[in-house]
Amino acid sequence: MSAIRPLTSSPESEIELLTQAQQLAGYTLGELALLAGLPIPRDLKRDKGWTGLLLEQWLGASAGSKPEQDFAALGVELKTIPIDSAGRPLETTFVCVAPLTGNTGVVWETSHVRHKLRRVLWIPIEGSRDIPLAGRRVGSPLLWSPDEEEETQLRMDWEELMDLIVLGQVERITARHGEVLQLRPKAANSKALTEAVGTHGEPILTLPRGFYLKKNFTGALLARHFLVPGE
């Protein structure tokens, strides 16, 4: 019997990472915050990224705002995902910012979306707002890579959205585009603007956008993992 403790350096293998993640399953966010010496906010209204940062610390992710995978040496991205009592996602999952300029000739194979999602460590976490933040439990982790079907779904949506961006239609894109991947604002507020391409190829200013995984997609991949007998 040994106490759990945060990894102080980056894990050197997927096994080490997954093992540590499995150790955290069942603990509450309050317990993990206390053991890590982090203050617990009352709720997430002004600390939306708190859970993600807490788990980063426990798993030895390279902290900070580097445009890299969380575990660069392993090629693994960490994602916490809030779930309801039935294990279904409560929120969409942010993937990365969408490039709105300089996209002539871009292809799926070298896209940021594909790179980010190549290998993901999913950590489900109880997210219902009627559970106090400190009482929310961490679930069993899932180390995932998209299968052929998932990759096809992602590529189709990505190509549709990127086509619209390249053609100057970014402001006509809504969250309803895409079956599993959607484009939505990703900004401090509605006044934060970035450069994009207009209808006639001219530069325009518009809201920064991000790619998000829709709940049907993440819900299915979690369900596939947790419903398979013998796993």
Place this chain on the structure above:
DNA sequence: TTCTGATCATTA
């Protein structure tokens, strides 16, 4: 009740 558009904190 769900979903889309908007928003919050922090670090370069």
Place this chain on the structure above:
DNA sequence: TAATGATCAGAA
């Protein structure tokens, strides 16, 4: 401003 970490909250 843009990148990281995401959830909020009003409209549908």
